[in-house]
Amino acid sequence: MDDPELKKELDEVDAQIERLREETKQIREEIGQSWDAPTDMAEKATLLTNVEQQEALIDDLQLRREQILRRMKG
Numbered sequence: 001m002d003d004p005e006l007k008k009e010l011d012e013v014d015a016q017i018e019r020l021r022e023e024t025k026q027i028r029e030e031i032g033q034s035w036d037a038p039t040d041m042a043e044k045a046t047l048l049t050n051v052e053q054q055e056a057l058i059d060d061l062q063l064r065r066e067q068i069l070r071r072m073k074g
Helices: 005-035 041-071
Strands: none
Touching: 005 041
């Protein structure tokens, strides 16, 4: 893979990371705003699970980003 292809892949990974961070932030805000409200605990648990899954995906994407950068410096 040459540098332009790696740069494109890096840009895509960066965009995915940014999107997931924003989604995670929004979910956390939603949880925080409704924490005192009389809502379903199962729904809150689901939201927390979603946040944890997205954070794990962000971690995976950051590792991928580091791999791409190493290949570009190659």
